[in-house]
Amino acid sequence: MKAFINDTDQVVNDSLLGVATNPDVQLLDTFPKVRVVVRRDWKKNKVAVISGGGSGHEPAHAGFVGKGMLTAAVCGDIFASPSVDAVLSAILSVTGKKGCLLIIKNYTGDRLNFGLAAEQARALGLRVETITVGDDIALGKEVQRRGLAGTVFVQKVAGQLAEEGKSLDKIVDSAQKVVNHTVSIGLSLTDSRHFDQEEPTRLKSEEAEIGLGIHGEPGAEIISYEQADKLVAKAVQKLRASLPKTKAKYALLLNNMGSVSPIEMNILIHAFAKTRLAKQVSYLVGPAPIMSSINMSGFSLSLVLLNDEIERTLLKRVGPSSWHISRFTTPGKIKSPKLPEIIPYKSSSNKAVKQLLEKISSLLISLEKEMNALDNKVGDGDAGTTFAHAGRKIKSVLNKLPLNDNSKLLLSIGRLLAREAGGSSGVLLSILFTAAGNAFPDKKELGGALMVGLEKMKELGGADLGDRTMIDALQPAFEAMEADKSLGEIAEAARKGAEDTKKITKTKSGRSSYLSARNLKDIPDPGAEIVARILEELKK
Structure with a gap:
């Protein structure tokens, strides 16, 4: 599996050194043997809030160290609890007379190592309390619930109360209320992959998992892969079953478990907003990576029941940039301005011009798949679709066009392409x-008129003859047209220009300037090829 790493055994260390470039945090000088990230501005005059666990869940937990959240984060190897010594080092480094709170995710290794470190710290005379978070509702109430992204709600409330100077007892009491009223469920299309793992995924292409943890373990249930709305509805159904039947208000955390794209x-x-549960949600954390599982293509939903204190502390601004909360609302809309008519001119008839436009439009539509395939080799694979869409639109308005007035017809086509054709090609042709x-x-x-248009297109677009664009076919064709050459000669000029683009492997402008010679050699520019095809069709 390809990844942006150096050595697989240095992934955690390299990652934490990246985190430590943040001027608000620092590492203990025993790093990398002991991996502890602490607040740089900490004075030990308030209750310290510490959390942590295995790495691979970024930004949790080091990404939440800062004012108003964690005082320190203890980081283990990938999916492995940090050692007792590492946890003890964190406690000793940040705990003063006010004491400290350890927020522990409910996994065996974390409970044992954080718990033993707490006992050792108490033996040294420090006041240490622990809170264990088990927000996963996938397996019911009869089992030990795992700690998922809802843990961050606890960290935020506890961190804010500590920032305000509240006592350890008060912070523990409030944090426990958050734990008691937080639920989470995860759903994924893939399992997570370690950086040195080559084993195939356990999920088939038509499968998804619901009720999974954050360490790559199998989910509680394999379900069918479906549309986003249906998958979210299934996750919400699980959450609803664990909530009280009252019309209470919640904050929602939508967590990206690693490799789900922003879109x-x-x-x-949006899928969640369509559910009945959305009406009870007042605030949204995310959508963003909060507690990931390396590179899992999945998400988790976490809800915390709001009371006055929880709502107030969640909304307080914090230092860590990984935390973001906003009001959850329905999409807002304002009145859109009325745009000018696309074709502001009176229609007129010209049988020859109409036949010409019909022929060009039909050709563009027929070339869609072929030109997309060609564009996929040297571009983003949509040139055929852009031109085909323009062809369909022109065809649909033929009877509305001023066909017998060349100036108004050109202006109308320009307006049509600006409004309806996608991509840069549509805009360039509109110009x-x-x-x-x-x-x-x-x-x-x-x-002559088309040459003026071409010069304006070159001026605004930045490309010129020889840059492997449609200009390489348009310019020789328009020059031949301006010289009153025959249609056959015009088509031949365009074809030669398109063929010449196969030899152009280095340019200073246009999208080809981003590609290597290996990608461009012997492949014509799709735009130039389409121009040549149009003129060859008209020659027939």
């Missing part, structure tokens, strides 16, 4: 036709 995370929050339409009354002939 997918927004789709997930060309708009400038050509403006120039036609003075030029009086199509070739």
